[in-house]
Amino acid sequence: MGLFGKLFKGPEVDMEKSDANRRKMRALFNQVVDDGDSYRLIFGYTEDVARFNYGFVHGSKTKIGNLIVGWNEEAQTIVAVPTVPDLSGCGDPTYYRRGEILKAYRNKYPTDAFVIYPDKKGYLAINAYDWLDDESLYVYVSQEKELADFTDFFLNRFATK
Numbered sequence: 001m002g003l004f005g006k007l008f009k010g011p012e013v014d015m016e017k018s019d020a021n022r023r024k025m026r027a028l029f030n031q032v033v034d035d036g037d038s039y040r041l042i043f044g045y046t047e048d049v050a051r052f053n054y055g056f057v058h059g060s061k062t063k064i065g066n067l068i069v070g071w072n073e074e075a076q077t078i079v080a081v082p083t084v085p086d087l088s089g090c091g092d093p094t095y096y097r098r099g100e101i102l103k104a105y106r107n108k109y110p111t112d113a114f115v116i117y118p119d120k121k122g123y124l125a126i127n128a129y130d131w132l133d134d135e136s137l138y139v140y141v142s143q144e145k146e147l148a149d150f151t152d153f154f155l156n157r158f159a160t161k
Contacts, residue, residue: 013131018142024087025068025141033079033093039070042146043139044080044114044128064137069126071153078116078158080124085139096124103160106151114154 025043030036044067068090070079076098082091096104102117113125128147132138 013142014140015142017140018131021087021139021141022143025083025139028083028087028090029068029070029079029081032081032090033070036070038075039072039077039079040146040149042069042071042128042143042150043067043141044069044126045132045138046080046125046127066137066139067126069128069150071150071158073153073157076157078154080126083139085135085137087139094124098158101160104154105159106155114151 021043022041025041026036029039029041033039046065046067066083066085068081068083070081071077072079078096079093080096081093083089096116096118098104100118102119104114104116107113107115107125111125111127113127115123115125117123128143128150130144130147131140131142
């Protein structure tokens with residue numbers, strides 16, 4: 001790769017930090033979710049902070065809420081656990097079971113998000129990316145394979161038609 005490629009490739013992923021954060025996410029998730037090890041995890045965030053108690057969890061004025069998102073293919077269940085960017089604590093889990101939700105789909109605009117309507121009163125939009133650079137707002141974790149697997153699960157086994 002030439003100099004141009006190096007200049008415009010973007011920052012490198014710090015795998016040591018990413019792996020440490022992945023372990024912290026697992027520990028927090030397992031503290032609040034029964035049978036937590038049966039779920040695979042990704043980090044996501046939501047701008048729909050009203051659905052969670054972010055006063056405890058986020059402690060800032062931002063409208064971004066960090067989420068540890070677990071999914072269990074066999075149970076067709078997604079669990080969203082609110083957390084903070086340094087993974088020092090988390091809130092209570094919210095369960096979304098495929099058979100109990102109103103609808104779920106992937107929305108491409110204005111942001112690429114996985115949207116779940118548990119009922120007619122509200123929704124959860126999970127935004128998830130391979131990794132995000134602003135560690136003051138987001139958990140730093142590289143999750144390319146996990147995100148691809150979650151996307152496949154969401155589109156093929158969880159989303160409503």
